[in-house]
Amino acid sequence: MTQPRKTHAGTRGKPFAPGNPGRVPGSRNRATVAAAAMLDGDAEALTRKAIELGLEGDTVALRLCLERLVPPRKDSPIVFDLPPVTTAADVVSASAAVLSAVGAGEISPDEAGRVMTLLTAHRAIIETSDHAERLAALEAAASTPINRRRA
DSSP states (O other): OOOOOOOSTTTSOOTTOTTOOOSOTTOOOHHHHHHHHHHTTTHHHHHHHHHHHHHTTOHHHHHHHHHHHSOOOOOOOOOOOOOOOOSTTHHHHHHHHHHHHHHTTSSOHHHHHHHHHHHHHHHHHHHHHHHHHHHHHHHHHHTSHHHHHHO
């Protein structure tokens, strides 16, 4: 019979145990701190060199410079007519408006897909709220004195 292997798991704290403070907020990785210390003082010269290389036609340096100047585009608002959605039935007319906007070239199919996802989630929220209201009304009706006498 073989002996079970001894591990060090029992000697150190469990990473997600209650009371384990974890990493101090704001602390940085040792490698990041070391790299920052090595670059300290040379950051301006390195930036200048990257700009010079970019201006000379080095595509990698040019891309690096442009990525810092013009960050990747995030979502931007889209504008098109969408009817109010207050009931689950209103989602049908709203989705028709989204499809019409795609057909007219007002919004892209990708944007339409994201709007449809929002409409679907909103419909689910409306339906859940409606079901809760209906259930509360049924429970209230079942607990009235008239219904208790019939039972």
